[in-house]
Amino acid sequence: MNFAMQLIVSVFGTVLTYGLYVVFRLLYSQYTSTFRIVPGPPPSSWWTGNFNEILATENTIFYKKWTDEYGPTIRFRLFFNISRLYTADTKALNHILLHDSVYHKPAIMRWSLGRISGPGLFYVQDHKHKIQRKIMNPAFSPGQLREFTQTFLAKASELRDIWASQINEGExxxxxxxxLSKTTLDIIGLSGFxxxxxxxSPDGDANELHHAFSTGFQVATRLNIWTIVQGVFSITRLIPSPGSxxxxxxxxxxxxxxxxxxxxSKAYLKATGEKAETWRARDLLxxxxxxxxxxxxxxxQRMSDADVIAQVPTFLVAGHDTTSVxxxxxxxxxxxxxxxxxxLREELLSVPTENPTAEDLNSLPYLDAVVRETLRVHSPAPETARVAVKDDVLPLNIPFTDRSGVVHHEIRIKKGQHFLLAISGVNMSKKLWGEDAMEFRPERWLEPLPEAVSSIPGVWGHMMTFFGGSHGCIGYRFALLEMKALLFILVRAFQMDLAVPGEQIISRTAVVQRPHVRDEIEAGGQLPVLIKPCSRA
Structure with a gap:
């Protein structure tokens, strides 16, 4: 047998052995999984589990159907019938958020985020995350965010003027x-660094950083079978893939x-000193x-230069996509x-200035209610994932009953088990919000909220939209103020109608939930809107 044939046989044998090991490990973990006793939907297929049902419903099946049938904590199955746990139980979520040294972002999630951001705040864990968070916190304080209000308003006004210039024959x-994606990209560029x-601008696509970010983001968030394989099996990342x-x-x-x-930034700091009275640069970087x-x-306790530089794409991902969506x-x-x-327009037009302050925007109760209700019903991220890196016990607020009739108030967790943490599932829970939880009704925020929502462990607004714990969104105040500024300018200027029937708008998720037109899925995310000038009379 020549050398080439020996090499082929050796490689094939190694791959086969590794493949058998992986299959055995998956089967063993499934057989010994502590999730086996948790109620949940039966798999529609041994090969794909419940994946096809989840894919067809854009994950809404969890909180629109399954939690009603099985409770807020359920077991579901993915490929090869591997069990995963989905929970919208507020006690369980609070425990997971408080114990971030036990529950990490899964490797596939960190790899996917790290492809575009590098070792930024989204990627790092444990001690390094605490260091980055501590250093970055002052930049996101309420006082600093006031400095950005005029940037928000200026770019929103630029968008208003572009739209107004395109109106012919009344609309x-x-x-x-x-x-809005272009607008928020401009905003995070100026405010971020x-x-x-x-x-x-008409030639905006020619901008070097704009092009790099757009290209990188599209490749990094593209989901297909090969990217899933690369996320699970790190050795396959050595093989070049389309777009790499x-x-x-x-x-x-x-x-x-x-x-x-x-x-x-360093040169400016050294030239002016650290004292507040001499510091004039106000961008986040x-x-x-x-x-x-x-x-x-x-x-x-300091961040390395590489860590600081990694925050540039991190700011772009966090401050651009979620707010525009x-x-x-x-x-x-x-x-x-x-x-x-x-x-809302009536309230906004009552403000006697085109350039309100942050305090002015935050003092408008109905604008605040509309923003809150939007982020409750249309959370940009519907779920997030975690994996246990240590054995643990997960407490439950609402117990479940197994097939033997035994009531369980907690679940024993084994290292390596994966979880899907509900965001929309909590935000839309009828048990927490009442029977009208699925309805868009801003007035709920002007009334006393149900007592049950006080148990939601989110960082803001009795919701999970901005998550919670040490990994809660550091820029949520930035996003809220930016949304309010955009709505202030646009709703004052235009009357808006959907250009297609309402049932044509569906959501599709790639990092965040974007609206799509059902009959034009191949066109990607879009929201066609008819606008006409608002008569202030």
Whole structure:
């Protein structure tokens, strides 16, 4: 047998042995899983479990059907019938959020996020996460966010003027999602690191960083069988895949520009000093650099340059996509509830200025209620995942009864078991919010809330939209103020109607839930809206 044949046989044998080991490990973990006693839907297939049902319903089957049948904590199955746990139980969620050293982001989730962001706040865990979070917190304080209000309003006004210029014969159709995505990209560029993407400009796509981020984000969030395999089996990431070269070029561009931005921020800090009265740079990156260079920090408490640079794509992912999608869903809801749109416009037009302060925006009760209700009903992220890295015991607020009739108030957790943590499932729970939980009704926020929602462990608004615990969204105040500024400008200026029947709008999830037109799925995320000037009379 020649050398080439020996090599082929050796490689084939190694792959076969490893494959058999993986299959055996999966079967053994399934046989010994402590999730076996938890009630849940029967699998529709041994090969795919409940995956096809979940895919067909965009995960809404969890909180629209299964939790009603089986309770807030259920077992479901994925490929090869492997068990996973879904929970909307507030006691269980609180326990998981408080014990972040036990429950980590799964490897596939961290790998997917890390492909675009590097070792940023989304990616790191444990001690490194605490260091990054501590250094970044001052940049997201309420006082600092006031500095961004005029940027929010200026870019919202630029979008308003572009839309107004396109109106012919009284109205025009716009893709709200696309335009809001460009607007929020401009906003996070200026507010995040004093970088102007000019995304709202006709030649915005030619911007180097804009192109790199768009390309990298599309590749990194593309979901197919091969990316799932790469996420699960790290050795397969050595094999080039479609888009990997483009992603590498995009990351190199973002790193190069990030290094320039970091150099400029450091140079400015050294030239002006650390004292507040001399510090004039207010973008998030500059504030982060200032915090990281503070003499109050010990060397082992500082972020490396690579960690700081990684926050640039992190800011872009967090500050661009989620806010544009959230605001788009707000416009969708307003087109479907014209009385809400009219009532909101009446409140906004009562403000005697085109340039309100952050305090002005936050003092408008109905605007606040509309934003809250949008983020409750249309949470950008419907679920998130965790994996146990240690054995544990998960307490339950609502016990379950197994097939033998035994009532369980807790679940024994084994290292390596995976969880899907409900966000929309909590936000839309009838047991927590009442029978009208599935309805878009901003007035609920102007009334006393149900007592049950006080048990929800979210970081904001008795909701899970911005998650909770040490991994709760650090920029939620930024997102809320930005949404309010965008709605303030747009709703004052335009009357809005959906350009297609309401039942044509469905959601599809790729990192976040985007609206799609049912008959135009191949066109990607969009929200076609008819706008016409608002008569202030």
């Amino acid at each position: 025009t159709q716009v893709d709200a999602l696309s335009w 004093n970088y102007d993407f000019h995304a709202l 070269a483009a992603l590498r070029r995009a990351r190199n561009t973002m790193r190069h520009i990030g290094e320039q931005l970091l150099h400029e 500059s504030l982060l650099v200032r915090s990281n260079m503070s003499t109050d920090l010990q060397d082992n 959230g605001t788009t869903w707000a416009l969708y809801a307003l087109t479907q509830h014209k009385s809400v749109q009219n009532k």
